[in-house]
Amino acid sequence: MAGNSRRRGAIRKSGTKKGQVSGSGGERRKGLEGKGPTPRAEDRYGHPAQRKAKAAAARTEKKRTAAKKAADGPEVIAGRNPVVESLRAGVPATALYVALNVDADDRVKEAVQVAADKGISILEVPRDELDRRTGGAMHQGLGLQVPPFQYEHPDDLLTMARDSGEPPLLVALDGVTDPRNLGAVIRSAAAFGAHGVLLPSRRSAGMTAVAWRTSAGTAAKLPVAMATNLTRQLVSWASEGLMIAGLDADGSADIDSMNVATDPLVIVVGSEGRGLSRLVRDTCDVTVSIPMAAGVESLNASVAAAVLLSEVARRRRIAGRV
Structure with a gap:
């Protein structure tokens, strides 16, 4: 019967050694x-x-952590070919790092010899130390330490271009954030007769060791300036008589009909993804596209810049022979 405490099993028998029966508390x-x-x-x-x-x-x-330490410290150009090319180009270096027990081929011997001739300190370091200084880059046993890059003033860039005796040809980068693209653009600009490169101070790659490496040391010969406001600087150059040509996939003209090539000119190259920003595009006197085969959407920013610079150089050579 419910509630009957005398039912079988309800309580322990009297006299048992065990105490009161306790429930599981819901644990079961x-x-x-x-x-x-x-x-x-x-x-x-x-x-x-x-x-x-x-x-x-x-x-x-x-x-x-190693990459952060390398970024916080001096820039170090890594790799045998980049180091040798930088030394040949006269990159302002402060030290040459050589890994212990490195395989001394012709490039290593040349790097050590050139560094010694220029009075650059030569330091033998363990390979893991060189790994740390280069941020884990592929250094092949050689690293060249360079001081922070000294940017020119944009006004000085135009002055140097005019002093060359040729119509100024400048290259401006609008939001190019890959230092390899920056280095490649600088190398192309030097190869095709440009007088300087302009970078914005924000949302842009700077002259890091990676950019030095890709430029093969040409940044030591070609002035690079930095502008606080790219659009304002382009407007200022336009008021000085320079034509502003933006490289854009949807440009109003293609390079075959680029009639401003022989004028004092600024070529503006957009970012790898979005191209020219709206304000910069509105500042351009003309936007230029590169004709391509069907099925190809776009070119890398540095490759597109090289194509356009090559065409400008070709037109200027023809104009000089007329």
């Missing part, structure tokens, strides 16, 4: 409940997959 019921999905192997404490994931994360953090 909780023990029957599911505990959710099984955690991933990487999240299980002590699992081999977790130890492997932790080791990989530690390696990544070590590389990130």
Whole structure:
């Protein structure tokens, strides 16, 4: 009968050594409940997959720390060919790092000889130390330390261009954030007779070791300036009589009909993804496109700049012979 405390099993028999019977407090019921999905192997404490994931994360953090230290310290150009080319071009270097027990081929010997002739300190360091100084770049046992880049003033850039005795030809970059593209544009600008390169101070790559490497040292010969406001600087140059030509996939003219090539000229190259910004495009006197085969959407910013600079140089050579 319900509520009858004398029913069989309701209470312990008198005289037992055990005390009062206590309930489980619902623990048995909780023990029957599911505990959710099984955690991933990487999240299980002590699992081999977790130890492997932790080791990989530690390696990544070590590389990130090394890259940050390299970024906070002096710039170091890495690689045998870039180091030799930079030394030949007269890049202002403060030290040449050579890895211990490096395979001394002709490039290593030339780098050491040129550095010695120029009075540049030559330091032998362990390979892991060179890894740290170059931020984990492929250095091949050689690294060239360079001081922070000294940018020219935009007004001085135009003055130097006019002093050359030729119609000024300048290149401005609008939001090019890849230092490899920057270095390649500088190299092309020097190859096709440009007088200087202009960078905006914001949302743009700067002259880092990667840009030095890609430019093959030509940044030591070609002046590079930095503008606080790119649009304002272009307007200022336009008031000085320069034509502003923007390189744009949807340009109003193509390079075959580029009649301003022999005039004092500024070529503006847009970013790798979005091209020219609206304000810069509105500042341009003309926008120029490069004809391409069907199915090809666009060219890399540095390649497109090289194509346009080559066409400008060709037209100027023809005009000079007339």
